[in-house]
Amino acid sequence: MRKYISSFVCGFSAGVLQIVPIIKNFTCCLIVPAASYIALTLDRKARNIVDKVSMKQSFMIGLMTGIYASIFGSLFDILITFITKTNDVVVAFPELQRMVNNFPVDNEIKRNIINLFQNIRNDILEYGFSWLYSISVIINNFFINSIFGIIGGLISGQIINSRFNNSSG
Secondary structure (H helix, E strand, O other): OHHHHHHHHHHHHHHHHOOOOOHHHHHHHHHHHHHHHHHHHHHHHHOOOOOOOOHHHHHHHHHHHHHHHHHHHHHHHHHHHHHHOOOHHHHOHHHHHHHHHOOOOOHHHHHHHHHHHHHHHHHHHHHOOOHHHHHHHHHHHHHHHHHHHHHHHHHHHHHHHHHHHHHHO
16 A cells, blocks of 8 residues: 555545536546656655656556546545435436437337436435446446556656656757
8 A cells, every 4th residue: 555655645636626516527638647647756756766767657656546536536426426416417317318319229229228317317316326326437437547547657657757868868
């Protein structure tokens, strides 16, 4: 755990930002990669590393940052949904129905999709919790944040290493 404490701190921060209404739209493409960069920088400072960073270390710091961001982001999203008994699915349900009705598929499939989301919406409104919603949030966050954490970590490693190439030349 001590080895990835910077990933834990930055992943927690990214997880918190992941539930802020307008900012959450930038989670995958900006927040998680930036958190990976900050985690890599903090890790290097904490361990007094002045050499180039290895791509393995960049990969692992990015991956762990993404995993921590997905854990905390999912936890906070599910907790806030439970407390408030509302979320994006509940709010956007009428637009979701219109969108599904415009799909070029069979009416039976459209009806099944709308019923599925209706069940999720009803569970959230009534209990503040939906198993299907919770599982989909966890899986989605895990894959998306891990991938963008890795991308952010690898790009960050290249950025940090380019400083060594520019200063030695």
